[in-house]
Amino acid sequence: MATGKKQPMVAFKGIMKRFGKVVAVEKMDFEIEEGSLVTLLGPSGCGKTTLLRMVAGLEEPTEGDIFIKGKRINDTPIHKRNLGMIFQNYALFPHKTIFDNVAFGLKYRDVSSADIREKVKRALEMVRLPGVENRMPSQLSGGQQQRIAMARAIVIEPDVLLMDEPLSALDENLREEMRREVDNLQRLLGVTTIFVTHDQREALSMSDKILVMKAGRKQQEGNPESVYNEPSNHFVADFLGHSNFITGEVVDVSNGHVNVRIETGDVLFAENKGGFSKGDPVEMIVRAQRFDAFPREEFEPVEGMNHFEGRIKDRSYMGGEVSYFIELGADREIHIISMMRTRLYEIGEAVSVQVSPHHCHLIHME
Numbered sequence: 001m002a003t004g005k006k007q008p009m010v011a012f013k014g015i016m017k018r019f020g021k022v023v024a025v026e027k028m029d030f031e032i033e034e035g036s037l038v039t040l041l042g043p044s045g046c047g048k049t050t051l052l053r054m055v056a057g058l059e060e061p062t063e064g065d066i067f068i069k070g071k072r073i074n075d076t077p078i079h080k081r082n083l084g085m086i087f088q089n090y091a092l093f094p095h096k097t098i099f100d101n102v103a104f105g106l107k108y109r110d111v112s113s114a115d116i117r118e119k120v121k122r123a124l125e126m127v128r129l130p131g132v133e134n135r136m137p138s139q140l141s142g143g144q145q146q147r148i149a150m151a152r153a154i155v156i157e158p159d160v161l162l163m164d165e166p167l168s169a170l171d172e173n174l175r176e177e178m179r180r181e182v183d184n185l186q187r188l189l190g191v192t193t194i195f196v197t198h199d200q201r202e203a204l205s206m207s208d209k210i211l212v213m214k215a216g217r218k219q220q221e222g223n224p225e226s227v228y229n230e231p232s233n234h235f236v237a238d239f240l241g242h243s244n245f246i247t248g249e250v251v252d253v254s255n256g257h258v259n260v261r262i263e264t265g266d267v268l269f270a271e272n273k274g275g276f277s278k279g280d281p282v283e284m285i286v287r288a289q290r291f292d293a294f295p296r297e298e299f300e301p302v303e304g305m306n307h308f309e310g311r312i313k314d315r316s317y318m319g320g321e322v323s324y325f326i327e328l329g330a331d332r333e334i335h336i337i338s339m340m341r342t343r344l345y346e347i348g349e350a351v352s353v354q355v356s357p358h359h360c361h362l363i364h365m366e
């Protein structure tokens, strides 16, 4: 019976990988929709590359199954998986021309030489480097070589494009440019893409879906907004963005809201999205950008907003924005990042801090 659910392009079912005693990937279930760009995000050693290498056929799962288009591929040899791969060291063949580099994956397929020429030409146009067929890799810049690596990966019209930290060897400016380039190309081709990174900005800016991993385990999956705004635990909140973690206890629950008494004695409101009850110990997560600070004497509280008093302890001017550490008393400080709208606050200055309950995200204490 049809369920109405579209078959995922890639599916991991109970996938696990052990290297001796090290469990690189813990039992993992995960699905990737056709045409989407999914990032595997997490700190070094969390198992991102191992997961990708299992899709590629470069590692064998210890347990579980991997499916592409509904077909189990655990035993499918690498060259029959129809995957495009781009890795950090884009590893073009230095003694082959750009044409031969890009055409490489087509040589082992049943494609005529005329078609190969045409496909290489189109792939080079796609990456906006038309006409470089006869050059050698050393005659191109780092960014251009990376685009050639992309052309080589897409020329075979892969079912899935695998990218492992493809931008990390590039300098910051080029990286930003290439990030947009990859993003545009992926959307233009509509090719399902799995992108490995440890860079949260890269993941947030490019992904349809992010899989956050830690020590081989899935921590959370979701679109960038949901992972950023509604982190499922402390680790995810900490890994993506600048967060304040304020411990407290639920003292009242009403109308979809909870009142939380925090360490300073202040009572803050938050939305009750997690079925919290009176007496629950909680951690309130507030992004540094979500607080607003006002000079104490000018502050007028707004109904329905949380506010409390503090004193500037430290500040770093960063041009468009300013990072402040504000002492709240009870040995408690918060970090806020404020757009530079008016003047800078001085160290020691008394301020009032405001935050919407909507931006106070509660999780149960771990």
Ligand code: ATP
Pocket (backbone or CB within 6 Å): 019, 022, 023, 024, 042, 043, 044, 045, 046, 047, 048, 049, 050, 051, 198
């Ligand atoms: P990085 O960002 O540093 O590449 P990662 O998140 O991609 O890290 P993996 O490279 O997948 O992590 O490694 C996951 C774990 O598995 C690590 O503890 C690593 O040391 C271990 N590991 C990976 N490959 C092997 C191997 N071939 N033999 C033994 N252990 C391995």
